[in-house]
Structures are given as C-alpha cells and as structure tokens.
Amino acid sequence: MMKKPLSLAIALVLILSTLSACGGNKDASGSKKEEASGGDKKVKIEFFQYKSEAVATYDALIKKFEAANPGIDIVQTNVPEAATVLKTRIAKGDVPDIISVGGDAQFEDLSRNGVLADLTNYPGQANVIENYKKTLQLITGSEKLYGVPFAANANGIIYNKDEFKALGLSVPTTKDEMDKVLATIKAAGKVPFHLAFKDAWTALPAWNVFVADLQPATFYADRKAGKTTFAAGHKELMAQYVEFMQNGQEGDRFADGYNDANAKFAKGSSVMYLQGVWAIPEILKANPDIKLGVFPYPLTNDKSKNFLVSGVDVLFALSASSKAPEEATKFIDFMMQTDNAQQYINEQKSFSAIKDVFQNDEVYADLKPAFEEGRVADFPDHYINGMALDVIIQELMQKKNVDDALKKMDEEYDKLANR
Amino acid sequence: MVKRKNMGTYLLLVLPASILFFIFHTIPALMGIFYSFTDWNGLRPTYKIVGFVNYLNVFKDKDVLGAYLFTFKFAIVTTILVNILSLAIALALNSNIKFKNFFKGLYFMPYILSMLIVAYIFNYFFANFWIDMMGYLGIEKWMVNPLGNEKGSWLAIVFVTVWQSAAFNTVLYLAGLQTISEDLYEASALDGANKWKEFWGITFPMIAPFFTINMVLSLKGFLQVFDQILALTGGGPFGVTRSIAFLIYKNGFSGNEFAFQSANAVIYFVVIVAISFIQLRYLQKRELNL
Amino acid sequence: MRLNRTNWVATCFLIAGSIFVLFPLYMTFMLAIKNNQEIANGVLAFPKEWRWENFGIAADQVNYWQKFRNSSIITILTVTFTLLTNSFVAYAIKKKFDHKFFKGLYFYFISAMFVPFPIIMLPVVKLTAKFGLDNLYGLIVLYIVYGLSFNVLLYVGYLRSLPQELDEAAVVDGASVWQTFWKIVFPLLAPINATVAIITTVWAWNDFLLPLIMLDQESQATLPLAQFIFQSKFGQDTNLAFASYLMAMAPMLVVYILAQKWIISGVTRGAVK
Numbered sequence: 012m013m014k015k016p017l018s019l020a021i022a023l024v025l026i027l028s029t030l031s032a033c034g035g036n037k038d039a040s041g042s043k044k045e046e047a048s049g050g051d052k053k054v055k056i057e058f059f060q061y062k063s064e065a066v067a068t069y070d071a072l073i074k075k076f077e078a079a080n081p082g083i084d085i086v087q088t089n090v091p092e093a094a095t096v097l098k099t100r101i102a103k104g105d106v107p108d109i110i111s112v113g114g115d116a117q118f119e120d121l122s123r124n125g126v127l128a129d130l131t132n133y134p135g136q137a138n139v140i141e142n143y144k145k146t147l148q149l150i151t152g153s154e155k156l157y158g159v160p161f162a163a164n165a166n167g168i169i170y171n172k173d174e175f176k177a178l179g180l181s182v183p184t185t186k187d188e189m190d191k192v193l194a195t196i197k198a199a200g201k202v203p204f205h206l207a208f209k210d211a212w213t214a215l216p217a218w219n220v221f222v223a224d225l226q227p228a229t230f231y232a233d234r235k236a237g238k239t240t241f242a243a244g245h246k247e248l249m250a251q252y253v254e255f256m257q258n259g260q261e262g263d264r265f266a267d268g269y270n271d272a273n274a275k276f277a278k279g280s281s282v283m284y285l286q287g288v289w290a291i292p293e294i295l296k297a298n299p300d301i302k303l304g305v306f307p308y309p310l311t312n313d314k315s316k317n318f319l320v321s322g323v324d325v326l327f328a329l330s331a332s333s334k335a336p337e338e339a340t341k342f343i344d345f346m347m348q349t350d351n352a353q354q355y356i357n358e359q360k361s362f363s364a365i366k367d368v369f370q371n372d373e374v375y376a377d378l379k380p381a382f383e384e385g386r387v388a389d390f391p392d393h394y395i396n397g398m399a400l401d402v403i404i405q406e407l408m409q410k411k412n413v414d415d416a417l418k419k420m421d422e423e424y425d426k427l428a429n430r
Numbered sequence: 431m432v433k434r435k436n437m438g439t440y441l442l443l444v445l446p447a448s449i450l451f452f453i454f455h456t457i458p459a460l461m462g463i464f465y466s467f468t469d470w471n472g473l474r475p476t477y478k479i480v481g482f483v484n485y486l487n488v489f490k491d492k493d494v495l496g497a498y499l500f501t502f503k504f505a506i507v508t509t510i511l512v513n514i515l516s517l518a519i520a521l522a523l524n525s526n527i528k529f530k531n532f533f534k535g536l537y538f539m540p541y542i543l544s545m546l547i548v549a550y551i552f553n554y555f556f557a558n559f560w561i562d563m564m565g566y567l568g569i570e571k572w573m574v575n576p577l578g579n580e581k582g583s584w585l586a587i588v589f590v591t592v593w594q595s596a597a598f599n600t601v602l603y604l605a606g607l608q609t610i611s612e613d614l615y616e617a618s619a620l621d622g623a624n625k626w627k628e629f630w631g632i633t634f635p636m637i638a639p640f641f642t643i644n645m646v647l648s649l650k651g652f653l654q655v656f657d658q659i660l661a662l663t664g665g666g667p668f669g670v671t672r673s674i675a676f677l678i679y680k681n682g683f684s685g686n687e688f689a690f691q692s693a694n695a696v697i698y699f700v701v702i703v704a705i706s707f708i709q710l711r712y713l714q715k716r717e718l719n720l
Numbered sequence: 721m722r723l724n725r726t727n728w729v730a731t732c733f734l735i736a737g738s739i740f741v742l743f744p745l746y747m748t749f750m751l752a753i754k755n756n757q758e759i760a761n762g763v764l765a766f767p768k769e770w771r772w773e774n775f776g777i778a779a780d781q782v783n784y785w786q787k788f789r790n791s792s793i794i795t796i797l798t799v800t801f802t803l804l805t806n807s808f809v810a811y812a813i814k815k816k817f818d819h820k821f822f823k824g825l826y827f828y829f830i831s832a833m834f835v836p837f838p839i840i841m842l843p844v845v846k847l848t849a850k851f852g853l854d855n856l857y858g859l860i861v862l863y864i865v866y867g868l869s870f871n872v873l874l875y876v877g878y879l880r881s882l883p884q885e886l887d888e889a890a891v892v893d894g895a896s897v898w899q900t901f902w903k904i905v906f907p908l909l910a911p912i913n914a915t916v917a918i919i920t921t922v923w924a925w926n927d928f929l930l931p932l933i934m935l936d937q938e939s940q941a942t943l944p945l946a947q948f949i950f951q952s953k954f955g956q957d958t959n960l961a962f963a964s965y966l967m968a969m970a971p972m973l974v975v976y977i978l979a980q981k982w983i984i985s986g987v988t989r990g991a992v993k
Contacts, residue, residue, distance in 0.1 A: 063952030088938065091951050095684035100936050102472040102683060102842070103849030120686060124473035209557075209578035211666050265578025265667055266557060274956045297956050399493075399669070406668035409580060426491075439897045440812040440822070447809045447868060448825060451832070454844065454865045459835055461843035519737065522730035533734045535980045536741055542972045542983075544926035544944045547965045550951075551744050554751070554958070558763065593744070598987070605988040654836055657928045660948070678838040679933070688842060695839035706834040 053084045054338045059107035061093035062325065064292050068358045076345045083338045101126055106330040108339040114143075114160065114323030115393045119150050121328065122157035128329040128336065131156045135347045143323050143364040146389050157328055159343060160364035162356060164324035165305065165378055166216050166287040166390070169294070172302040174201070174282040182306045182377050184317070189309045193258050196282050205281035206259035207272030208408050211401035214256065215392060217285045218404055220308040220320050221252040223388040231394055234424065241420040249413045251310075256408060265409065277301055289324065291360040291374065306377040307386070318388040319381040324361055398423045459699075465692040472688035484693035494694055496669065497677040500584065504673065505652035508588050508595070512648055513641070516596040520603035521633075534604075541597035549661035552590045553577065556662075583663050583671045590658050595651070599644045606640035607633070646709050653702065674698050751962035752778075759958055771959070778963035781953060786939060787946045788971065790856060791925055794942060798863040798924040799917050806868055806916065807909055810875030811901055826876065833869040837929070845933050859934050863924050871916050874990055878912040879905075915990035918983050925972055943968040 060069060066089050073085045088107060090096045094117050100106060106126060112118050121127050130136065136144065136159060143160035151157060175181070178199055183189040196203045207213045225248035233239040260281060267275065269286075270293070276284040277297035284290070288305060295301065307319040327343045329336055345351060352368045355361075362370045381387060392400055398420070407416040466484055470477035488494050519537055527533065540548070556577050564572040576582030614632050634641070656675040659665060665672035665680065672680070674694070682691030751759060752774055754767040779785070816822035848858045887900045895903070906913075931945040941949055947968055954961035976983060 066953065088936075089952070090938075090949050092684075095680060096936065097684075098472055098686075099683040099845060099933060102688060103845045103854060105849055105854065105936060120473060124471065125475060126473055209575065209666070210664075211668065263561070263574035263578070266561065266575035267578075270956060271557065293956075402666075402668045405666065409667065422492075436897045437816075437819075440816055443897075444809050444812045444822070444825065447805050447865070448828075450861065450865045451829070451868055454847070454862055455832055455835070455840065458840040458843040458847055461847065462839045465843065519734070522727075522733050525727040525730040526725060527727055527731045527734060529731075531981070533738070534984060535977075536738055537734075538980075538984055538987075539973075539976060540741065541987075542922050542926075542976045543969055544928065544947075546926075546928045546944045547947055547968055548744070550947060550965060551748050551962075554962075555744065555747065559747075593741075601984060601987050608988075650834075654838070660928075675836075675838045675841075675929075679841065679929075682842050692839075692842055695836070695842070699836055699839045702836045703834055 053082060054335050055084045055086060056109065056335060056339050056342060057086050057088060057107040058109045058111065058342065059088045059093075059097060060111035060325075061089070061097075061113070062111075062289070062359075063089055063091070064289060065325075065355075065359055068355055072346065072351055072354065075351075076342060079345075080338075080341065083341065085342055104332075106332055108330055108333040108335060109342060110328045110330060111161075111325055112158075112328070114146055114150055114158075114326055115390070116150075116395070118147070118158065118326065118328070119152075122151045122153065122155075125331060127157040128331045128333070129155050129157060130159055130329060133159060133340070133343075135159055135344060138347060138365050140364055140366055142387075146323055147326065149389070150393055158326035159328075159347065160323045160326050161346065161352070162323075162325040162359065163321050163362040163364050164287050164289055165362060165375070166219060166320040166322075167305040167307045167378060169276075169284040169286060169288075169290065170304050170306065171276075171279065171282055172304050174279070175304075178282070182304070183309045184306075184314055185309050185312045187312055197258075202260045202281040203258040204256075204260075204283055204285050205267075205272050205276045206256070206264040206285070206408075207267040207269055208265045208405055209268040209271075211405040213269055213272070213286070214404045214408050215401055216287050216320075217256065217308070218252060218400075219390050219392055220318070221248045221255070221310065222391040223318050223320050224248075224308070224310045224316055225251070226391070231391075240417075241424070242414065242417040245417055245420070246413065249407075249417060253407065253411055253413060273297060288360055288375075292358070295360075303374050304377050305375060307381050315384075315386065317381075318386050319378060320390055321362070321387045322390040322393060323364065326364075395424070398427060462692045463696055465689050466696045467693075468689045470689045471686040472683060473686065477689070480689075484690045485697070487690060488693050488697060493669065493672065493677060493681070497672045497674045500671060501653060501655065501673045501675075504584055504588060504591075504655060505649055508591050508652045509645060509648040511588065511592050512596050512599055513644055515592060516599035516644070517603050517641075519596065519600045520607055521629075523600070523604055524607040538597045538601055540594045541601075543594065545591075545594055545657040546661050548594050549590055549658040552586075552593070553662050556586055577663050578667050580667055580670055583667060587655075587658055587662055587671060590662060591652065591655070594658075595648070599648065602640050602644055603637060606637035610636045642712070649709075650702075650706070653705075748962050748966055751958055752966045753963075754959055756957065756959055774959050774963040775967060778960040779967060781960060782946045782950050782964050783939075784964070784967055787941055787943045787968075790940055791942045791971075794856060794860055794863070795921055795924045797860045798867075799920050801860070801864045802867050802871065802920050803913050803917060805864060806871040807875055807906065807913065808901060809868065810872045811879060811905055813872065814876050814879040826872065829869050829872045833873075841929070841933060848934060854934050854936065856935070856940050859930060862930060862934070863920070863927075867916075867920055867923075870919075874912060874916060875909070878909065882908055911986075911989055914982070914986040918986045919990065922972070943971075 058069070058073070066087065069087050073087060076085060077083065097107075097110070097112075097117075098120075101121075110121065110127065112121070131154075133156075136156060139160050143163060144156060147156055147158060147160060148154060170182075178195055178201070180192055180195060183192045193203050222245070227233070227239075227244055230239065230244045234241070234244070269290075272284070273286075273290055273293040274297040275281075277294045279301075284294075291303060291305075294303065307317050309317050311317060327346065329339055329343070333339055346355070347365060349365070349368055352363050352365045356363045356368065356370050357372070360370075360372060360374065400420070403416050403419045403423070406419075407413065465477075467479055467481060468477040469480045469483070523530065523534055523537065557575050560576060561573050564570075572582070574582065576586040610633065614636075615628065654675050655673045656679070659671055659673050659676045663671045665676055678691045678695050678698075681687045682695075685691075747763060750763055750765075750767070753770055753772070754774075755769065755771050758767050758769070813822045813826045817826070844862070845854070848854045848862070851858070853861065887904050925942075926944060927942075928944045928948070931942045932948070935941055935945065938946075938949055947965060950964065951961075954964070
C-alpha cells in the first residue's frame with residue numbers, strides 16, 4: 012500500500028528541495044554571515060571592486076587584514092561587466108557590504124538612489140586630500156560624501172622612453188612640439204599610437220582631455236540651461252580630436268581590444284599609447300623591461316591650459332543596508348592606513364587620495380610640474396550621466412563624421428533629461 | 431468510476447509542479463508587465479506607476495529599433511544558413527559513405543559544447559587568424575578583425591552560431607531522411623529521375639515536417655541570441671550587434687532602465703507570440719495534411 | 721544497386737567539413753599546451769615543449785574542481801528531478817486529457833514555450849532573491865520548472881504512441897495510479913527518458929544566461945560562467961585561458977565520446993516523435 016504516501020513523497024521532495032535551498036542560501040548571501048570554523052564565529056564581509064588590474068594587490072592586503080582580524084572574513088568580488096553585475100545585485104536587494112567604484116556616473120547613480128551609506132562623518136575623511144572630496148561632491152551634486160576617495164588616476168600620454176631616446180625626442184609640452192614629435196616618429200617609419208577601438212571605451216581617455224582642455228569653461232552649465240548644444244560648443248575640439256586620433260597604426264584599428272593593445276604596446280608596436288596610468292601595470296606585466304613615462308597631453312601652445320586629467324579612480328563606499336557596517340568600516344580603516352595605501356599605489360602605479368602618501372615612481376617624473384602647478388582637471392565624461400558616450404565616440408572613430416556624432420550626443424542628452 | 435476515484439491522485443501529482451511553474455514562470459512574466467508601467471530604475475527602493483510612458487519611449491528609442499533590426503536580420507539569416515547546411519550534411523551522411531559513424535559523431539559534436547566557450551574560441555580565431563588568412567587569399571578588403579567591424583561583426587556572429595547550431599538540426603534531418611523507404615528511390619531510379627529532381631520530388635516532401643520543425647525551433651532560438659554576443663562583440667562596434675535579449679540584460683540592469691526595458695520585453699513578447707501564432711497555424715495545417 | 725557504390729562526392733564533402741569542425745578544437749588544444757612565447761611564433765605547429773602544467777595552473781586559477789562540482793550538482797539534480805517529475809506530469813495530463821483542467825494545463829505549458837526569456841529575466845532575479853533562491857538550488861528549481869514546457873510536449877507525444885491497454889489493464893487489476901505509473905508506464909518511457917535526459921543535460925551544463933543573473937558568488941559559479949568571470953584574470957595569458965576552456969568542455973566531450981551512439985539516437989528519437 013504505497014500509493015498515497017509515495018505520491019506525497021515526490022511532491023514533498025520538490026518542496027523540500029526548495030526549502031533546503033532557502034536554508035542553503037544563507038551561506039551564499041553577501042551580507043553578514045556567521046560561520047562556525049573551529050568554534051569561532053567569523054563575520055563575512057563582501058568587498059566588491061571593479062578593477063581587474065588590482066585583484067592580486069587586494070588579495071595580499073586582505074590576507075594581511077585577516078591575519079590581524081581573525082574574526083572577519085573579507086571576500087573580494089571582481090567580475091567582468093562589473094557595473095551590470097553590481098546593479099543586478101542591487102535590483103534584487105543583495106548589496107555587497109563594501110563597494111569600490113571610481114568617481115564616475117555609476118557612483119552618482121548609487122549615491123542618488125540611496126544604495127550607499129552617508130560617510131560624511133567618517134573619521135577617515137580627515138586624511139583625504141580636500142580636492143578629491145570636492146570631486147565626489149560635484150559628481151553626486153550633494154554636500155554629503157557617499158564614499159571615501161582612496162586612489163586617483165592620471166590620464167596622460169604613455170610613452171616608450173627607449174624609443175624616444177632612439178629617435179632623439181624629448182617630452183613635448185606644447186602643441187607645436189607635439190606635432191614635431193608626431194612627424195619625427197612617422198618619418199622614422201614608426202607608429203605614434205597603437206589604437207584599440209574594438210573596445211568602445213578605449214577612445215575615451217583622449218576625448219576627455221580634449222574636452223577638459225578645449226571646451227568653453229561654462230559649457231556643462233550652459234548645456235543644462237539649454238543655452239548651447241554639443242553641436243555648437245564641441246564642434247571645434249571634436250574636429251581636432253578626430254585629426255589627432257589619425258596617428259594610429261596602419262590597417263585595422265578595430266582589430267584589438269584593451270588587453271591586446273596593452274600587450275602589443277609593451278612589445279613595441281607604437282612609440283606612444285593613449286591610455287590612463289591604469290594600463291601601466293598591465294603593460295609591465297607583458298614586458299617587465301619596458302621603460303615607460305607619462306606626460307600630459309600638449310593640446311595647446313599655452314602651457315597653462317594643458318591639463319592633466321585626473322579623477323578618483325578608487326573610492327570605498329558602504330552599503331546602506333550592510334548588516335555588519337562596523338566590520339566593513341574596519342577594513343576601510345585598514346586600507347586607509349599609510350603603509351597599505353602606499354603599497355596599493357606602488358603596485359597599481361596610481362596616486363593616493365590620502366595626505367602624505369606620495370607616488371614616487373620614476374615613470375611619473377614628467378607629471379610632476381602639472382601636479383605642482385595644480386594643472387589638474389577632472390574627467391568631463393563623469394558629468395554626463397548615463398550617456399552611451401563610448402558607443403558614439405567609437406562610431407566617430409570609424410566614420411569620422413563629427414556632425415553626426417555631436418548630433419547623437421545632443422539627442423542622447425535630451426533623451427535622458429526628458430526621461 | 432475508476433477515473434473519478436483517481437482524480438485526486440492525479441491532481442496531487444500535477445499540482446506541485448504546476449504551482450512552481452506558475453510561481454517561477456508566469457508570475458515573473460506578470461511582474462515584468464507590471465514594472466513596464468512604472469518608473470522603477472532598478473536601484474531606488476520606491477517607484478510609481480506612470481502608465482504608457484515607457485512604451486511611448488520604446489517606440490522612439492533608436493537603440494531598441496536597432497536591436498530589433500539586428501536580431502531579426504541575424505535570426506532569419508542564421509536560420510536559413512543553418513537549415514541549408516544541416517540538410518546538406520544530413521543528405522551526405524545518409525548516403526553511402528565511408529566512416530559513417532565517425533562522421534555522424536563528429537558532426538553532432540558541436541551540439542554538446544557551450545555556446546559561450548565556442549564563441550570565446552572563435553573570438554581568438556577572428557582576432558588572430560582571420561587577418562592572416564585573408565592576406566594569404568589576397569582579399570585585402572577583408573583584412574580586418576570582423577568583430578570590430580561595422581559590416582563584418584554580425585556575419586562573424588552568424589558564422590559562429592552556424593558552426594555550433596547546425597549539429598542539432600543535422601540530427602533532426604537525418605532522423606527524417608531515415609524514415610524514407612528505399613523503395614521510393616528504387617522506383618524513381620527506374621524512371622530515370624536525376625538527383626536534383628529526386629531530391630525535390632521525393633526527399634524534400636518526405637522530410638517537410640522536419641523542415642518545418644527545424645525552421646520553427648531555429649528561429650525561436652536565434653531570436654533570443656545572447657551568449658555569443660557577449661563573448662564575441664559585447665554588442666559592439668558602436669552597438670550594431672546588440673540583440674534584444676542583450677539590450678534588455680545590459681540596459682535593464684546597468685543602464686537604470688529596468689522599467690523601460692520591461693516595456694521593451696513586453697513588446698518583444700507580443701512580437702514573438704504573433705510569430706509563433708502564425709507558425710503554429712502553419713504547423714496545424716501541416717498536421718492535418720499528413 | 722544504390723547500396724553498393726560508395727558516394728565519394730558526399731564522402732569528400734564530409735571530409736572537407738570535418739576540417740571545419742575540428743579546426744577550432746585543434747587550435748584550442750595547441751593554444752592550451754604551449755607557452756606564450758611559442759604561441760607568438762605560431763599557433764598551429766606542434767609545440768617544442770608540451771606544457772601540461774598549463775592545465776594545473778589554469779585549474780588553480782579558476783578553482784576548477786569547485787566549478788566542476790557546481791556544474792555537476794546542477795546537472796545531476798536537474799536531470800534526475802526532471803525525469804521523475806516531468807514524466808509524471810505528462811502522464812497525468814495525457815490520462816486526463818478529456819478533463820478540462822488537464823487539457824488546459826497542457827496548453828498552458830505548451831504556450832509558455834513561446835514566452836521569450838527576456839521578459840522573465842529581470843523580474844525572476846528579484847523574485848528568486850526574495851525567496852532566498854538566488855543560488856545553485858534555485859537554479860536547479862528553475863531548470864526543472866522551465867523544462868516542463870518542452871518535456872511535457874515530448875512525453876505526451878510519446879505516451880500517445882504507446883498502446884493504451886497496458887496501463888488500463890493494470891488499473892483494472894487494482895493497482896493504484898502510482899504503482900501503475902512506476903511499474904508499467906515509467907519503464908516504457910525509457911527511450912523518451914533518454915532523450916529528455918540528454919537534452920536537459922546539455923542545457924543545464926552549458927547554460928550561461930541563467931547562472932549569470934542568478935549566481936553572484938564566484939564560489940557557486942558553473943563552468944561556463946567561470947570562463948566569463950575569469951576573462952579579466954587571464955588577461956594576456958592566452959594559454960591558460962584556453963587550457964581552462966578545454967577543461968570546461970572536457971567532461972561533456974568525454975561523456976559524448978563514450979556514449980556517442982546512444983546520445984545521437986536519443987536525440988533522433990525526440991525528433992521523430
């Protein structure tokens with residue numbers, strides 16, 4: 012007589028498997044978790060960070076932190092398409108405890124929508140260079156600080172020092188000098204820039220400098236007020252930008268993506284490379300012997316207007332819904348300690364947002380004047396929220412139709428403003 | 431009497447699965463329809479109902495339009511190519527050949543491989559071999575990485591999809607061909623029919639049902655293309671290879687367009703239902719004829 | 721007379737096509753087995769140095785055995801429960817087809833096949849998270865449930881082709897529905913069970929989109945998802961990336977080579993029904 016009991020059993024198995032899954036999930040969720048390991052309770056903190064270049068650096072620092080704090084287990088999460096994955100998780104209400112992003116439009120989204128905790132009164136803010144805090148406030152349009160700036164980047168032109176020496180070149184500081192450098196390189200049968208437009212965003216670093224150096228000072232405010240358009244305000248600089256970007260390798264410039272280009276530049280495919288300093292660790296990984304330098308884009312003959320574009324590359328933010336904010340803060344405290352911040356910028360070749368932590372790598376010798384004179388500007392694209400700028404610029408690189416690109420930018424801008 | 435008595439048992443056994451199906455399939459679909467009428471961006475804890483605003487915006491959105499055009503172009507071309515190729519392979523496999531079992535096993539193999547990984551492998555192929563190959567063949571115009579090329583990228587995606595998907599259809603066609611009795615051919619051979627006539631006169635009508643099934647299944651699958659796009663182009667260059675599924679995933683989650691893309695998904699749903707309806711009617715007609 | 725002559729045109733066509741099918745796999749293997757220096761010198765040549773350790777290093781990097789375990793758990797549980805539950809649902813529907821509810825259920829499941837996944841994609845993420853099911857086990861539930869549509873179609877089609885008297889005789893003998901199904905009907909379903917098992921295995925093992933949106937812990941990732949997650953980590957180490965691809969495909973390839981005939985005939989049966 013096994014009819015009903017067994018028939019019930021199969022229904023039960025399905026339901027049970029559902030239930031056991033519910034139970035099993037607890038150890039999968041990113042929030043506070045108490046796991047019994049050798050009798051001790053450990054608090055699990057998920058650290059979501061978007062920089063694939065920095066995974067190993069963080070791994071080492073996490074190990075050090077965990078040794079000092081045996082009660083806390085930091086789990087680093089780094090995935091491709093980090094922005095999409097992070098937002099997927101927010102949509103389902105599974106927010107990582109610590110979120111590390113750059114100071115950009117994504118950060119604005121997160122802070123505006125109440126995802127992040129208010130860190131204005133976080134004691135560590137006192138050690139952060141004022142300018143970077145201001146940058147965050149400008150991005151979010153709020154007086155409150157929803158993150159602690161940790162590291163900054165610089166967006167200049169990376170060059171191969173040995174190649175410069177062989178060609179008898181010195182670092183250009185004006186547009187005229189830059190033109191001469193480009194002419195010399197081409198005359199020697201070499202390639203000025205190795206371009207990698209297969210990834211849409213790789214044309215953006217240079218675009219940002221053209222906008223920062225050449226756009227009218229009040230452009231964004233005017234655009235918001237409807238007093239100007241991209242078609243009017245950006246036309247001149249866009250034409251110059253397109254012309255500048257023609258100094259690439261022969262053949263297909265859409266063949267390589269970011270990773271390929273890093274490796275190829277490292278092997279000497281071009282003399283210069285239009286990427287921010289974040290690419291330097293990757294280039295060195297591909298060729299540890301290469302001697303690199305970085306200089307600010309010399310786009311005008313007025314040296315005071317040739318800005319070094321620098322933004323908040325890494326900031327730490329706390330989830331507003333974290334169940335273990337104390338433990339998470341402890342980890343941020345740890346990262347902000349001078350020795351750890353120093354270790355981070357040494358390995359990542361970036362700049363610290365923390366007072367008295369300096370980047371002394373000789374790679375950056377040419378950037379010193381810009382930093383000392385305060386010739387530093389933030390990334391303009393961080394202020395155009397949600398616009399698919401990379402796609403528009405990538406299309407521009409292919410079709411070289413400036414008017415069309417500017418029209419699209421105006422359309423996108425209006426579309427987002429109206430939505 | 432017996433039937434009545436067992437009714438409860440049947441119900442008891444069908445209900446759990448049906449309820450789970452309702453919860454995990456129907457409810458999300460209804461939720462999607464609901465969100466399409468809100469302004470939820472996927473991040474904020476709150477949202478309000480906004481009516482048909484999202485739908486109006488979907489119709490005005492160039493990205494969405496581009497994704498539809500790409501997806502249908504891709505699905506139709508791939509469906510046709512996959513079916514021609516797999517029918518040709520099936521015909522060859524069904525004829526008198528050497529190493530029949532080896533070939534059968536080989537040609538079905540791509541079916542068991544992950545589309546994503548196959549696409550990663552071809553990604554390398556296009557970035558490294560293609561240009562050299564075209565140089566060797568002397569086709570200078572094509573000496574570019576097709577994945578970064580406005581005109582080439584969608585064809586590269588078609589190519590990879592055909593490589594992976596033709597296997598399954600081949601087996602279906604082969605199954606169809608094996609149902610045809612030799613006698614039919616014997617008769618026509620005596621009549622002196624040539625191969626071409628034989629195919630259209632005997633073979634094709636006999637496997638027509640398989641042809642229909644293949645067309646329906648292929649089209650339905652290819653309209654939902656996602657994995658290979660992510661692994662090959664990421665929707666690029668400049669968004670020309672964004673499929674509908676890719677756009678909904680990408681912009682729905684990361685572009686703060688949860689509600690907007692839900693509206694897009696609902697419209698997509700209506701389109702698919704319309705297409706399926708036409709195909710189903712066609713199928714039923716066919717079944718009546720058999 | 722047709723039977724005896726070898727069709728050389730077809731044979732040649734198939735040989736040429738085999739190169740086409742095998743080339744990507746050959747390339748994958750060559751990339752996986754070399755060091756990066758030798759890759760730069762030429763991908764297709766046999767390596768001077770066979771670097772088998774690439775597989776070990778790649779396995780460490782992606783934590784291969786953990787991912788293998790995840791994929792195996794998902795696939796095995798999905799297939800087992802799919803066979804046990806979906807077949808019975810189909811049986812009940814077929815037996816009671818003249819009853820409105822069951823007939824309606826049949827068309828409900830079938831019509832769900834035409835609901836495109838994207839419309840479910842965004843909300844199901846929210847829904848499963850609410851139930852705490854955004855993990856391996858939730859994924860299994862979704863596979864079993866989503867499989868219903870197609871499998872019911874297959875099972876009902878197959879059941880209709882079976883002689884009706886067998887189980888009715890059993891019912892008359894006083895056996896319960898339950899006993900009849902397991903003792904008489906289920907064994908008869910063996911061929912179509914094989915078909916469902918194969919299709920479900922291939923689907924659950926290779927699926928990417930559902931794990932991508934459902935699983936957010938790297939430790940729970942399936943093998944295909946792991947290849948995506950580790951793209952950036954492989955960076956310029958082409959050989960490790962390809963060693964990892966090869967290992968991700970290997971389990972299915974091995975199963976396929978061992979059970980090739982059975983798999984092909986299983987899928988064929990699904991087609992004929």
